Amino acid sequence: MNPSPETIDLLLTRRSLLAAKLIEPGPTQGELETILRCGTRVPDHKGINPWRIQVADRATQDTFHARLPTLHSGDPASLAKTLSKEAKTAPLLLIVSSQATSNRAPRSEQLLSGAVVCQNIIIAAAAFGYRSQWLTEWFAYNDEVKNLLGISTSEEIIGFLYIGSESEIPKERPRPDLSKIVSKLEL
Ligand SMILES: Cc1cc2nc3c(=O)[nH]c(=O)nc-3n(C[C@H](O)[C@H](O)[C@H](O)COP(=O)(O)O)c2cc1C
Incomplete structure (x- = not known):
């Protein structure tokens, strides 16, 4: 493999931006296709491809967000929190799900592979210069x-996964102290 310092730099500097702060423009159709190809080129035990990705443009997001209050049950505070975070301008939403019903690999691994799909999408979008935010809130469950x-x-x-351009540059957030989470294993 050829070294790619640009990739390392991207991984060391990438930051999410709140979904509510994402604006036009979003990825072009060609960029989206590449983002999706990167997103689905992930480790996947037994090659099950358990995931599915739905693409929601701005109009579909508006319909989706408008329906959320009618579907919400339980703690009203969580609905208020969602509505305050609602992405009203993000050009693109990708919804990643995993069936995880195959008995050829552990269910947890099929879900983890879906998480890798999400992260690859976020990284590929960042490589095109877009920001994103990965949300689950209550509505994923x-x-x-x-x-x-x-x-x-x-x-x-x-x-x-909300994706778009930045309306502001997010501040860095604290990152883990490696010495606290990495240790040499000695047996
Ligand atoms: C699985 C998963 C679910 C998340 N769900 C939410 C959420 O529902 N609400 C939220 O505010 N942040 C959520 N986050 C965190 C945001 O994506 C957050 O912006 C991100 O962790 C910021 O870190 P970064 O700048 O290193 O990307 C979630 C993160 C992950 C990995």
């Missing part, structure tokens, strides 16, 4: 939301 999205209750929604 709500069966009525799944029903609205045509996702069966046996599937798991791994992430709502």
Whole structure:
């Protein structure tokens, strides 16, 4: 493999931006296709391809967000929190789910592979100069939301990935002290 210092730099500097702060322009159709190809080029035990990606443009997001209050149950505070974070300008939303129903690999691994899809999408979008935010909130775990999205209750929604351009540059956030989480294993 050829060294790619640009990739290392991107990984060391990438930051999310709140979904509500994402604006036009979003990825072009060609960029989106590349983002999706990067997103699905991930480790996947037994090559199951358990994931599914739904693409929601601005109009579909508006419909989706408008339906959320009618589907919400439980703690009203979580709905208020969602509505305050609502992405009103993000050009693109990708909803990544995983069926994780195959018995050829552990279910947890099929879900983890879906998480890698999400992260690859975020990195590929960043490589094109876009910002993103990975959200789950309550609506990733709500069966009525799944029903609205045509996702069966046996599937798991791994992430709502909002993607767009930055309306501001996010501040850096603290990163882990490696000495606290990395150690040499000696047996
Ligand atoms: C699986 C997963 C679910 C998340 N769900 C939410 C969420 O529901 N609400 C939220 O505010 N942040 C959520 N986050 C965190 C945001 O994506 C956050 O912006 C991000 O962790 C910031 O870190 P970064 O700048 O290193 O990307 C989630 C992150 C992950 C990995």
